[in-house]
Amino acid sequence: MRTPxxxxxxxxxxxxxxxxxxxxxxGYHMKRSFNHVQADLTRVLKxxxxxxxxxxxxxxxxxxxxLRQSQLAAAMDxxxxxxxxxxxxxxxxxxxxxxxxPTDRRAYALQPTLAGRQLxxxxxxxxxxxxxxxxxxxxxxxxATVIAVLRGIEKRLAGGEAP
Amino acid sequence: MRTPxxxxxxxxxxxxxxxxxxxxxxGYHMKRSFNHVQADLTRVLKxxxxxxxxxxxxxxxxxxxxLRQSQLAAAMDxxxxxxxxxxxxxxxxxxxxxxxxPTDRRAYALQPTLAGRQLxxxxxxxxxxxxxxxxxxxxxxxxATVIAVLRGIEKRLAGGEAP
DNA sequence: TATTGTTATACTCTATAACTATA
DNA sequence: TATAGTTATAGAGTATAACAATA
Numbered sequence: 001m002r003t004p005x006x007x008x009x010x011x012x013x014x015x016x017x018x019x020x021x022x023x024x025x026x027g028y029h030m031k032r033s034f035n036h037v038q039a040d041l042t043r044v045l046k047x048x049x050x051x052x053x054x055x056x057x058x059x060x061x062x063x064x065x066x067l068r069q070s071q072l073a074a075a076m077d078x079x080x081x082x083x084x085x086x087x088x089x090x091x092x093x094x095x096x097x098x099x100x101x102p103t104d105r106r107a108y109a110l111q112p113t114l115a116g117r118q119l120x121x122x123x124x125x126x127x128x129x130x131x132x133x134x135x136x137x138x139x140x141x142x143x144a145t146v147i148a149v150l151r152g153i154e155k156r157l158a159g160g161e162a163p
Numbered sequence: 164m165r166t167p168x169x170x171x172x173x174x175x176x177x178x179x180x181x182x183x184x185x186x187x188x189x190g191y192h193m194k195r196s197f198n199h200v201q202a203d204l205t206r207v208l209k210x211x212x213x214x215x216x217x218x219x220x221x222x223x224x225x226x227x228x229x230l231r232q233s234q235l236a237a238a239m240d241x242x243x244x245x246x247x248x249x250x251x252x253x254x255x256x257x258x259x260x261x262x263x264x265p266t267d268r269r270a271y272a273l274q275p276t277l278a279g280r281q282l283x284x285x286x287x288x289x290x291x292x293x294x295x296x297x298x299x300x301x302x303x304x305x306x307a308t309v310i311a312v313l314r315g316i317e318k319r320l321a322g323g324e325a326p
Numbered sequence: 327t328a329t330t331g332t333t334a335t336a337c338t339c340t341a342t343a344a345c346t347a348t349a
Numbered sequence: 350t351a352t353a354g355t356t357a358t359a360g361a362g363t364a365t366a367a368c369a370a371t372a
Contacts, residue, residue, distance in 0.1 A: 131189065
């Protein structure tokens with residue numbers, strides 16, 4: 001989507017730019033590869049009219065019915081105000097419900113609807129196919145190592161600077 | 164910056180949310196870890212009044228003096244229009260120069276100024292220290308594997324869907 | 327006083343179409 | 350006609366402050 005399918009006959013633009021200084025940094029590669037993964041996943045989710053964030057929210061609500069918005073925001077690692085529009089969108093499409101919690105009338109218990117659970121199933125299948133294509137040729141051991149490193153970095157940075 | 168330094172005594176928000184469905188996907192972990200890396204790097208670059216994109220542009224221009232904007236945009240994997248404001252900002256701060264190319268008066272040759280080269284040196288040192296802290300405890304072999312996987316994914320998705 | 331959800335707001339990054347001036 | 354840089358614009362993600370209702 002970002003690069004032309006066939007390269008131009010004469011290419012003045014991509015000739016030998018030295019990025020060796022940047023390539024040292026893990027974050028540089030994380031950014032570049034994630035941008036492509038993000039764009040690709042957006043394309044995969046488009047037929048379901050879902051984005052990465054609405055998909056993530058739908059999955060977590062379906063797997064954790066009764067979840068509260070504050071819990072969901074924490075799980076998704078986003079701020080509460082940013083979750084509101086996501087939940088609004090899913091609710092407007094009748095994929096989830098906001099149910100009042102009797103014991104705490106400030107909070108909502110988020111519940112998937114039947115339509116929500118069905119969309120979850122279909123979208124999940126597409127995402128898994130996408131994931132399989134993405135990690136094709138990467139052995140399970142290596143994939144697990146990459147995930148472990150990414151999670152380790154996340155935990156280190158999430159926990160605050162000084163241990 | 165995102166999570167409090169000390170967790171609240173009673174925590175209703177983070178209790179046992181099942182994200183096992185999402186955790187299968189590599190992209191999920193890429194997003195989460197990159198968000199933290201991005202936020203952390205933003206903090207590291209703040210004293211230099213640089214962002215990830217202005218830093219990247221400054222490094223590439225300094226390492227490749229005379230680079231054209233179209234080449235730089237391709238190297239940074241961003242669209243040309245988005246590069247303009249980045250170059251504007253660096254030029255306004257007298258960190259780089261737009262020099263007309265005599266042989267092609269449509270194009271600019273981007274050159275770092277002395278101030279740009281100096282800021283490059285200082286920022287690079289800070290970024291390297293950040294990187295060292297980030298990858299602390301990860302052996303070189305593993306780090307190389309992660310980078311290779313990320314680059315492989317980027318290349319696969321950048322090249323178009325059908326090989 | 328603290329928390330849940332909310333509104334409003336701002337900044338960053340990304341993407342596309344269309345323009346200008348050159349080639 | 351094609352390319353380099355530009356302008357304008359739109360969409361998405363992220364972050365903070367401040368509010369009403371409730372605890």
